Amino acid sequence: MTLGQKIAWDDTILPFQLDHADIRGRVARLDGVLDGILKQHNYPPQVEALIAEMALLTALIGQTIKLRWKLSLQVQTKGAVRMIATDYYGPTNEGESARMRAYASFDPDRLDDGPPFGQLGEGYFAVLLDQGQGTTPYQGITPIAGNALRNCAEAYFAQSEQLPTRFSLSFGRSHETGGVEHWRAGGVMLQHMPKASPFASGGGSGEEGLLQASDVVDGDDAENWNRANMLLDTVEDLELIGPSVAPTDLLVRLFHEEAPRVFDLQPVRFGCTCSEERVRNSLSIYSAKDIEKMTTEDGIVTADCQFCGAHYRLNPETLGFDAPKGSDDGA
Incomplete structure (x- = not known):
């Protein structure tokens, strides 16, 4: 079997539990998902690496949640890479695939030859959970810290959830004979079972006083946690x-x-939720005068999805709150 062929465990997430250590975890393998995400844009290598790491984190974290709708991870910074956004949609029905999408916004003139994480600068790492209609979305934020995005995710769980969490990740392009290459990524997530009650108070031992996993376990829990981490090392x-x-x-x-x-x-598979209906809904707050300002010389309104690259061309007369009800004809 060559690397380009589909392997049974490509694009999957395997939940597991370590019964003797009271630790749960996930093993994620992403292949076609990453290709689907990254082929939408011509990203520089540093940006591709950051998106690959965020996608892995999103897959691992998303599968730990009893998700009815969507988990999002976001990075906002003052660096060359201004934003990274990823979404993980839980399966609608049992046995179906989860869906993922991602994109990044960056300033190409500010990118340098340094490591990918060095392109971020000061900012924050955010976890957003939306369980759908009738629920209140949750948002947790932690500062950009450490030397990798996985360190930010670990700090989030220690700081916001007081759950000891560890990620070990690897990703990159696989090269085959004949020059064919594609993305492969894999990772392991360890997390102490939630019965570990929060007890940490005050500043932590991490960067800028952030809590770390070692700050929220003690006794037998700490011994089990350290042993599992040494094995993962x-x-x-x-x-x-x-x-x-x-x-x-x-x-x-x-x-x-x-x-x-x-x-x-x-x-898990690459998937986007954009649609013409969603574009129309997002434009429904604008007046006819506003819509006129968005109209091109060709007499249409265009919209592009940053996640999947879909391009929409719409008739301006059918857009905005001034449009006749039921008007949804395309350009």
């Missing part, structure tokens, strides 16, 4: 990316003494 990049290592084999290799127990595999 032995993982290799090729094991994480996993062209030839199944997630179950990886768990046995890393945690066989912790009694790993796996649950149903969750497939």
